[in-house]
Amino acid sequence: MEREKTVILATERYGSGQPWNYVVKDGAMERKGEGSDGESRTYSIIGVFKSVFLPQGYPESVSGDYLQYQFWDTVQAFSSSLSGTLATQASLKGVGVGNQEATVAAATITWLLRDGTGMLGRILFAWRKGTKLDSEAKKWRLFADVLNDIAMLMEILAPNFPAFFTLIVCTAGIFKSIVGVAGGATRAALTVHQARRDNMADVSAKDGSQETLVNLAGLLVSLVLIPLVTDNPVLTLVLFFLFTILHLFANYKAVRSVVMETFNEARLSIVLQQYLRDEKIFSPPEANQREPVFFEFRKMVPIKLGVRLEELVQSPEELQLALKNNNNMPYLLGVKNDCVYVCLGPGTSVHDEMRAMCQAICLSNALNPGTPGKPLMEKKQSHWEMVYDSHKLIDQMFNTFLKGVEAAGWQINRTLLDWDEWRVEWKVKMN
Template sequence: MASAAAGDGSLLATERYGSAERWRYYSREGGMERRREGGEGQQQRGNSLVGAFKSVFLPQGYPDSVSPDYLHYQLWDTAQAFSSSLSGTLATQASLRGAGVGDQEATVAAATITWLLRDGTGMLGRIVFAWWKGIKLDSEAKKWRLFADVLNDMAMFMEILAPYFPPFYTLIVCTAGVFKALVGVAGGATRAALTVHQARRDNLADISAKDGSQETLVNLAGLLLSLLLIPLVTDNPPLTLGLFFLFTVLHLFSNYKAVSSVVMETLNESRLSIVLRHYLRDGRVLTPPEANQREPVFFEFKKSVAVKLGVRLQEVVQSREELSLALRRHHQPFLLGVKNGCVCVCLGSTASVHDEIRAACQALWISSALTSRTPGGPQHSHWELVHESHQLMDSTFATFLKGLEAAGWDLRRTLLDWDEWRVDWKTKHN
């Protein structure tokens, strides 16, 4: 094609718009002629309504400017937002009826007080939850994203049931308000964490803006369908509950598929544990898609020894002798110990990201060893396990780290839950 075109004039320049369009400029009769690669039919399709839709609702430079999992996640996220919008309509109608809308005996003051109490308790819940679990919302974005939507469905279910329990209406509505406040914090924070993952050109604002446009479009569609649903469900509790459960199932399934489709290239505790266990067992480092596929998206309640990263020195050692044990035969910028049923890591001020990954690997290995202990089996002291973890990492970590890089993991940063304590210690105790 290029040789045929060159018969009309020489090629002067080429240009492209991401991976969506490619153009060539040829000299022609003293001027320039611009031709699109792929022919006129492709150009017409590019100027179609689909092209305009993409321009309005997808980030600039899509798909090159976002992560590979962007479209899959957004499609399922759109489905969950649509079903949530319909469930919200049913819950709002029930709340208004419970507050006295349509009841001649109800007073404006009573309804206002109920709404103020609901909003007030929700504000307090938002502050407490952000303080309590704020750091976890980055490292466990998938789990908290799904948790937020489950909690949102619970809150709406409570709002639907509240009118049928008049003596407890205010208590139920206030509890639902607290749940929705937690949803607002967890949902907003995890959405921000996922946006950081999706943004491949530092285009967080564009992705957030387009996500808002997508959500607005979905809510508009939900609003139109809600106008048809309201006359049907009014004064019809069985139909209201039936539709709510239908939308809830769709909502939760869509959310599960959405968070399961996310492929994070940064290591958190769960993904690092999965990759490390597989490497120590089979000698191969899992790629990000493989590890993310195995990462649980629901909170697990199985019994395991907890890991605490970045703790104070006194949470690792409480005497000069223990400090000597912690420092014995190793010179890493971190200390490990087991206190009060937890594996604790004290981080030095000079520790790098690679040091953080190694410390977390050792802590996870110790946690796994303690969890798998059998009551009647041989028991090793905690310090023996610490020294065994150092020996294991001395022989395997360099190769493991190279394997992580080769597999495509981003080692410039991590999503491990490090607290802010940093300690400098004297090494002559060993």
């Protein structure tokens, strides 16, 4: 008997997953997955796992660095969960859990003081550093995790100093409140980067599911650890340091794996300096690999963006100097007290902001004696002469540079530059 020919009516797939065929069988339409039944069941199990823990449409719906970042983020969350268990046990012991002489009132007061100081620390940190968390998300993400480990170490050591226990746990509470602000805000900034289909809520929700699963695994391991470390401070410290090393290493690998296509000051400086040296433009992966993820303490010439006019000029003569060679650009730029200041006009576009930042970077590097390689401009006696030279340099190269960075894969319709909100409209013009 001749075998019935299979007629495929349609083919579909979910994202980049396994294709499914609609075929005719016994006069009816039937849906079948490609491959054997065993492979179909495997794909089905994997599909359920993906739908629970990964954003819809993965991997097309997220950035290319998503999986590597989430892997290292999972490792650091697991190790942090175990370290947190050790710190919590020490804190409970310090406030008198298990001690018959301890009073409920004393323990409650200590806990309230810790929480109260932490709330104040959260407010003050958000006030002072909130605007920095978008532009330097990698640095603050790593900073938050280092500070979190310091806070947990203080909580573990606090019971050994009963006279200063309240002071130590309150300080640790302040550190943890800063960690909460910096960690939460930078996580949001990274979610914006990862979400490629306006699916921030989904990416954030699935990140929460992953973290919950990791914390559950950490809880199970903690049930085994607690009996071992109880009344054994040496083992507690040894395990804490092992978990901390793993935590910091995983965090470093996580932030290093992030490839952002938007410019902040560091990435724009790296790309611009390389272009001015040999006209090569770094791609986003190349520049991100060179971007520093630790805060640097060497002396640098800072750049302040979007400042008040009085920070840049103090007289009509200085305003005329600032406007010289400005070519009617909607920003003013100058140097005061070893700092580069940039004033923005009210109609400044993103490209104007990038142009102003490029010019400010040229000035900053020319003024900084520690800049490696050949300086972008020769340092002169007058700061205003350097400003004029920077105008000429940017006029010559900026349009070509802008086309080059767009071709290299950088986003030029928005930036992560740390602009303040002052906008100045100057009434005088240079002839």
